[in-house]
Amino acid sequence: MKTYILQRFIQMIIVMLVVMLVSFIIVELPPGDFLTTLREQLTEQNVDPKVIDSTVEMYRARYGLGENWVIRFGKWAWSLMKGDMGYSMQHNRPASELMGERLSLTMWISIATLVFMFIVAVPIGMLSAIRQYSAWDHSFTFLALLGVSVPSFITALVFLLLSVTLLGATTVAGLFSPEYVTAEWSWAKFVDMLKHVWIILFIVGLGDTAGTIRVMRARMLDTLGEPYIDTARMKGLSSAKVYFRHALRVAINPIISSIGMRFPQIISGSTIVAIVLTLPLIGPLLLDSLLGEDVYLACSILVVLTLALVIGNFLADLALAWLDPRIRFES
């Protein structure tokens, strides 16, 4: 078990470094020099030339601009690890300040979507397998295939259309009621968010929930055909015990291990859904920064999102090892 955790941990660190390197290359790809842009912007805002010089000099030193790319990468990676996300040229503010709440909301919504996916998909998939070829099974198999085929931004658009035409809404449904949008975090605001968030979870999670139903059904069918299920039945165990103790524990493993695959998709989904529905998540900020060629902000967002995913994957691996003795002892 210890070697397994250590192995996964080292792997996670390597993946993190590569992710940072790739993101750095993406920062460097677009033509144009950050310092020139910064100098132009500050000049436009009639900032004192001395201040401009010192600001530009500070960034030159901090990011090692003008030196070779290995040193630049090192400095950038180091400042990132210290929690300095860089500077947004568009907003003239440190990137971390802009990301703060949006990032944590994005993470919470993604995790909540994952939980939603589990709660909805596992029982439906299980029941579909137990009652194979029943009306329940047929309808959910069809719905799942439909769900897999509809991307989240189209679900969001259809939701938008329905709320505009049927409910006569003039503004987009957000995460909060209007009176709470700018309010400080409080219990009331949290409760208000809970009232709105479920529809977002549904929109973001639909595709992955549908995919998980399909996997769960297939795995459960495979498992129910195993001889040990017959043995369990012959011992006289109740159906509930056979299904939950013997079948579910084995059938659910691929779903746990697919968290690593689902989570990036959920993050992608929440990014675009947030843009369509103008939610205060990281998505709109990323799009803004990309359209405004605000490379440092864009890249920090990319790195932070991906790092969160890598850590999430690591935790999913640990959960799987804890659940499935075969993985624990194999390595």
Added chain:
Amino acid sequence: MVQDAAENVTSLETEVEAEERFDVTKQVSYGRLIYLRFLRNHAAVVAAFALVIIYLVTLVCPFFAPYDPNTRFLEKVAHPPLLPTFIDADGKFHLRPFVFATVQSRDPKTMERMYTKDTDQRFPLRLFVRGDEYTFLFWDSDLHLFGAQDSPVFLLGTDTQGRDLFSRILFGGRISTTVGLIGVAISLILGIVIGMASGYLGGAVDAVIQRGIEVLLSFPSLPLWMALSLSLPRHWSSIRIFLLITILLSIVGWGGLARVVRGMTLAVKSEEFVLASRMGGGGTWWILIRHILPTNLSYVIVAATLAVPGIILGETALSFLGLGIQPPMISWGVLLQDAQKVSFLSQMPWLIAPAFFIMATVLAFNFIGDGLRDALDPYSNF
């Protein structure tokens, strides 16, 4: 007695039938068996027909679309869909479908455009009408599948600039569906080469490639695509942007295919026929291309079919966000940009129509992929 005999005959017949069916499974070739199994999956067969129609109509879009995508009907801006009917205002049935004329007016309160039907004027639809000129594969023509003389036909309404949405969807579909095919072709080449190398060579090569794929798959694809599309020069011609977007989508998307190919290669490489080929002096490339690739090809095709939707949706999402295909080139994503604005959507709900074309295409690919997978499963009984 007679009854008994008849029963005997029927039971004999069923026996013969069962035997014949058994023989069929024994005698037909592997390819034909897969084909027969695929035919049994009705959803997949319907999806296959639908997909052929979608690709045919979008590839030859200038002919099937009643108008050029950039033709503007200035008097018919934001016109709602006008479906052809058979029954006129007097309740009389006409064999040839027709559309009514419409008159534009303004809502006195909100100043919104309104169109009212003028049921006195009927414009019958005709096949093979002359209209906007186009060039299709070096062939100049102005022939369109359908249209009405003296009056425009808007099956799905017009957009904010008075352009026919149906025509634009067909032209947009040409880009969106092509991106899927080209993208998968590139992903497939990358996936097959890298996956086979990884599975067959094993050892350090395998470890490095697998870690690389893990890194690739751990990026959230959409933000990564968005960031990468930033590096495309904005001033490039739209056809170059189109090709680069396709390459970009497949660069991020080959990882899953490579994993499938690697798994298959691992399963096959210890088979006797591979060993036999090696004994016979076959080199690595020979074995990979002549023995391992054909064995895996069918499964790879299934994986590729199921990978097309991802690429189509990637392009659509990127273009929808304004980071992919750039106007004047149209794709389904570009068309959906208008539907994003609540003010547009509330007045022109038909702008969401491209979404249903996207869904139909993706659904068709998923059905066919599922059908193929079931048909290829050697353990499924006929």
